[in-house]
Amino acid sequence: MSRKFVFEWDPESLELGVEAMDKDHQKLIFLMNNIFQLYSKKSSRDQISHSLDELGKFVVEHFAREERYFDSVANYPDADIHKSIHKKLVNKYVSFVKSYKEGGDLTDDFFFFLKAWLVAHIEGVDARYAS
Ligand SMILES: [Fe+2]
Numbered sequence: 771m772s773r774k775f776v777f778e779w780d781p782e783s784l785e786l787g788v789e790a791m792d793k794d795h796q797k798l799i800f801l802m803n804n805i806f807q808l809y810s811k812k813s814s815r816d817q818i819s820h821s822l823d824e825l826g827k828f829v830v831e832h833f834a835r836e837e838r839y840f841d842s843v844a845n846y847p848d849a850d851i852h853k854s855i856h857k858k859l860v861n862k863y864v865s866f867v868k869s870y871k872e873g874g875d876l877t878d879d880f881f882f883f884l885k886a887w888l889v890a891h892i893e894g895v896d897a898r899y900a901s
């Protein structure tokens with residue numbers, strides 16, 4: 771699989787200027803890269819499953835933290851939509867993990883999903899509570 775799935779922290783496009791969220795987003799990237807590296811090295815399914823659970827757990831924590839944050843931003847109009855997008859992302863992630871644990875593979879689709887999530891969500895959605 772090609773380098774296209776290496777996730778990079780690009781302050782220019784991804785930094786929101788909200789320190790706690792920027793830190794979380796960097797950790798998301800770190801955990802995503804970790805999954806991709808383990809997958810590329812053909813690590814054991816146990817190790818890969820563990821890394822998937824780690825990202826899943828952190829994502830849930832991050833979304834909760836982010837929701838508390840933007841609920842405290844006075845003029846942020848998209849809170850409900852943003853929460854429902856978070857829910858959809860988690861559901862989709864959980865279904866990818868489930869099918870992997872049932873013996874499936876991590877497909878390009880999965881890594882594209884992570885990448886799209888990262889770029890589209892942070893730049894397109896998260897950026898609006900910080901603006
Ligand atoms: Fe978000």
Ligand SMILES: [Fe+2]
Binds near residue numbers: 832
């Ligand atoms: Fe976020």
